Amino acid sequence: MNSIKLQIPSLVENIRIVESFIDNAKDKYEWDDDIYGNIMIAVTEAVNNAIKHGNRSDKSKMVHLQLDLAENKIQFQVEDEGKGFNYVSLPDPTAPENLExxxxxxxxxxKHLCDEVSFSKEGRAVSLTFYFN
Incomplete structure (x- = not known):
């Protein structure tokens, strides 16, 4: 398995670094455009959540991103240094009371863009998995 790690301070403008990281991996590993689009949106969303919600935009706290590449899948691990959250009882954003x-x-x-999404470390870490066809 191939592994690449990236660590960024919790500043929203550092999402650009993550986008470049994903672009470089796409070129290096020749990902299809469809999976690339899903990866870009899902991973930047996870990093954004880690910065804003996990680390509360505290630039002294880091967001850790790891890309693991196996023969049939790509897996990203995004971890923050915050307190975590209860990922089991999340409100449904499609419920009428939450639409606005x-x-x-x-x-x-x-969860819609990835093949698998799993949380660990009390919600401080999320794993995003994409399978190749």
């Missing part, structure tokens, strides 16, 4: 709310769609979006 500005937030709460990130994890929902990730």
């Amino acid at each position: 709310k500005p937030g709460g769609r990130g994890i929902f979006l990730m």
Whole structure:
């Protein structure tokens, strides 16, 4: 398995670094455009959540990103240095009472773009898995 790691301070503008990281991996590993689009949206959403919600935009706290490449899958691990959260009882963003709310769609979006999404470390880490056809 091939592994690449990236660590960024918790500043929203550092999402650009993550986008470049994903672009470089796409070129290096020749990902299809469809999987690339899903990866870009899901991973930047996870990093954004880690910066804003996990580390509360505290630039002294880091967001850790790891890409693991296997023969049939790509897996990203995004971890923050925050307190974690209860990922089991998330409100459904498609429920009528939540449709007007500005937030709460990130994890929902990730679950639709990835083949597998799993949380660990009390919600401080999320694993996003994409399988190749």
